[in-house]
Amino acid sequence: MPKRANETPAGARATRDRLCARIAEHTARLDADRFPADGPVSLMEVCGTHTVAIHRAGLRGLLPARLRLVSGPGCPVCVTPQSYVDALIDLAQRPGVRVATYGDMVRVPGRETTLERVQGDGARVSVIYGVMDALKLARDRTDEQIVFAGVGFETTAPTTAVAVKLARSAQLGNFTVLGAHKLIIPAMTALLEGGEVRIDGFLCPGHVSVVIGADAYRPVASRFARPCVVAGFEPLEMLDAIERILRQLAGGRAEAENAYAKVVSAEGNRAAWAAIEEVFEPADTPWRGLGTIPASGLALREAFADLDAARRFGVRVTDQEDARGCRCGDVIRGLIEPPECPLFAKVCTPVNPVGPCMVSREGNCQAHYKYARS
């Protein structure tokens, strides 16, 4: 079992060694028809926090050489399309409009510039820690229109949903949301349907699963015959989840399994999901690198259309991109590792990022830059 707070370092090392030995044993007895001995076994994580935690803990170095950990579309800033950034920049430059956004978004390049740069030229941008800060801005600055950049997966979407309901009940006329909330399971499905990248199992996101529940991965596991195991964020918790995936693969099983049951329930947080469903409905949504995926995002329901910034200000978000050599799209799909991008660590660094995967602390490129660069 994963290390708990009261476990000794020696105990944690023993647990680590035992898990690694089991992973090696399972990998060695995989069915040779499906997994040729010289071929890779590829597990994808779809959570930016996992991406960083895997790099920081050096987990890749503990695993059998043929077992690959591939980072997928799990960083919300990274998967937000360029045209969304351009829409925020457009809005922030309009008279009387202020964009309220989580910090990483201000440094993501649009086609020509960033929110941070236009802020330096007088555009109105506020970096906030949560949507309640945006509501407070709307209450305090009644002479401004506050546009909240609603970015994030299912973990964050309930907070936006609650704020929309509060704005409605308080009759705040100067608060809107430019929505970019995304759903992880349609993205996992799109990757498997696309078949571009080998995925033999998924390490499923811990905090997204707090909301959607561990059972939400059952359809993916059964339809595509891929184990889906919800993982915590400590190194031993991630190793535990990897061991469970390998055990399933070695046993010819493909199930949704919960390796983070202390935090994640089978059914998820029903109150959070109810808030999402009251305010949002599934919508075809553009993703950076993945194009537009059917029903993969959340759009405000018609009853809340007056709180939709896209409608109020007439902006449009598409999946059109002007990448200029940046291969974030391929990184997000798991097609390449960050160092395979010609810009990585040369033109594109955390200080001067060209693409969102280098901007975000949860981006695969920044994680590689900080922890895996030789």
Place this chain on the structure above:
Amino acid sequence: MCLAVAGKLIDRSDNDGVVDVRGNRVRARLDVVPEVEVGDHVLLHAGFAITVISADEAAATDQAFEELERAEESERNAGRRPGDA
């Protein structure tokens, strides 16, 4: 961005709570944890409690958070190369 931290609910007024996060008092909305009671441990994300957790899990999350802080501090002290974040 889906990062969450653990804390203990020490006060509440309707859906506005005060959570002790490693000695800091943090305001948190409680809208999506209707079952929460003062004294419970919760996971906080973007200013909202998103689930109730055990005291054991809260301690483990705290420990992971401390390790993260130590790692980041040692990165800061490591004399980074030009261009690092």
